[in-house]
Amino acid sequence: MSGIFITFEGVEGAGKSTQISTLASWFADVDHDVLTTREPGGAPQAEQVRQLLVTGDTDNWTDISECLLMNAARAEHLARTIRPALDAGKTVLCDRFMDSTRAYQGGAGGIDMSSLLQIEAAVVGSTIPDLTLIFDLPVAAGLERARVRGGEDRFEKKGVKYHEKVRASFLSIAKNEPERCRVINADQSPDNVSMEMVSCIEAWLAERAGS
Numbered sequence: 001m002s003g004i005f006i007t008f009e010g011v012e013g014a015g016k017s018t019q020i021s022t023l024a025s026w027f028a029d030v031d032h033d034v035l036t037t038r039e040p041g042g043a044p045q046a047e048q049v050r051q052l053l054v055t056g057d058t059d060n061w062t063d064i065s066e067c068l069l070m071n072a073a074r075a076e077h078l079a080r081t082i083r084p085a086l087d088a089g090k091t092v093l094c095d096r097f098m099d100s101t102r103a104y105q106g107g108a109g110g111i112d113m114s115s116l117l118q119i120e121a122a123v124v125g126s127t128i129p130d131l132t133l134i135f136d137l138p139v140a141a142g143l144e145r146a147r148v149r150g151g152e153d154r155f156e157k158k159g160v161k162y163h164e165k166v167r168a169s170f171l172s173i174a175k176n177e178p179e180r181c182r183v184i185n186a187d188q189s190p191d192n193v194s195m196e197m198v199s200c201i202e203a204w205l206a207e208r209a210g211s
Contacts, residue, residue, distance in 0.1 A: 003086040004032075005127070006201075007097040010135035011167050012156050013145030014186040015193060019135065020093050022194045023201065027091050035085045038095040039073065043080040046073035058157050063109030067116060070101050071123045078127055086127070098124055099132060099173050099181075104155065107169025108162045131204055132180050133197060134170050137187035139163045 006023075008016040020036055027034045040050040049069055053061070061069065074097070085092050098120050106116045139160055146156045174181040182200050186193055 003089045004091040004131075005082070005086055005094070005129045006092070007094045007099065007129040007132045008135065009096060009099045009103070009132055009170055009173075010186060011137065011139055011142045011163055011170070013142030013149070014135035014137055015145070015190060016095050016135055018190055019133075019184075019193060019197055020095050023197060024093055026198055026201070027093075032091040033089065034093065035081075035090045036093045036095070037077070037081055039077060039097055039100065040070055041073065042077040042082070042094070043073075045076040045080075049073040049076075054154050056154055058154060060154070063105050063111050066109065067101060067105040067111055067119065070105065071119050074098070074101075075123045078124070083127060094129075097129060097132075099134075099170065102173060103166045103169035107172070108158075108165035129180060130208075131182065131201075132173075132177075133200070134174050134181055134183045135186040135193070136167065136171065136183050137185070139167055141187060 008020050024034045024036050041047045105111050106113050174183050
């Protein structure tokens with residue numbers, strides 16, 4: 001039995017980490033075997049690459065180098081963590097995946113999308129998320145939340161204009177792939193975000209069961 005693959009996307013400070021934990025508990029309560037993971041990272045080799053990407057100065061890497069590093073980490077993540085879990089029938093919840101590369105290195109970084117999608121196809125192959133939740137809120141609010149949170153901040157330091165492009169890219173992805181993507185309003189209390197998310201998941205599971 002193949003598992004379920006759900007990815008969490010959105011701008012900085014959108015609260016994905018909180019919501020992925022909430023949804024993992026919800027799925028466990030309804031008897032799913034759940035794995036939570038993240039990108040970049042999710043496998044030992046990928047976590048090593050993560051440290052290169054999320055810390056340091058904003059100009060440490062060019063956009064194409066970021067794209068290649070992200071995909072190198074993703075290849076390890078898929079091979080060592082995601083695909084084995086899906087093959088075992090688990091529900092995999094992943095904090096960021098291919099859409100972040102499209103939004104950050106493509107939409108905001110300016111990499112030619114056709115080239116980016118060729119790399120994506122080679123790495124991701126048929127392991128496309130069953131459902132992608134895009135947590136959306138104004139960029140300024142998200143960056144302020146991220147500043148208060150602290151920690152890894154290389155991407156956060158790229159500035160408001162960069163992140164406005166990221167946000168626009170995520171919304172464009174959602175518009176272009178409505179069968180896969182759902183937009184969640186993250187500009188509300190965490191509890192309200194959770195309620196909207198769970199309602200979305202319940203409706204999606206019902207559609208899935210009926211198809």
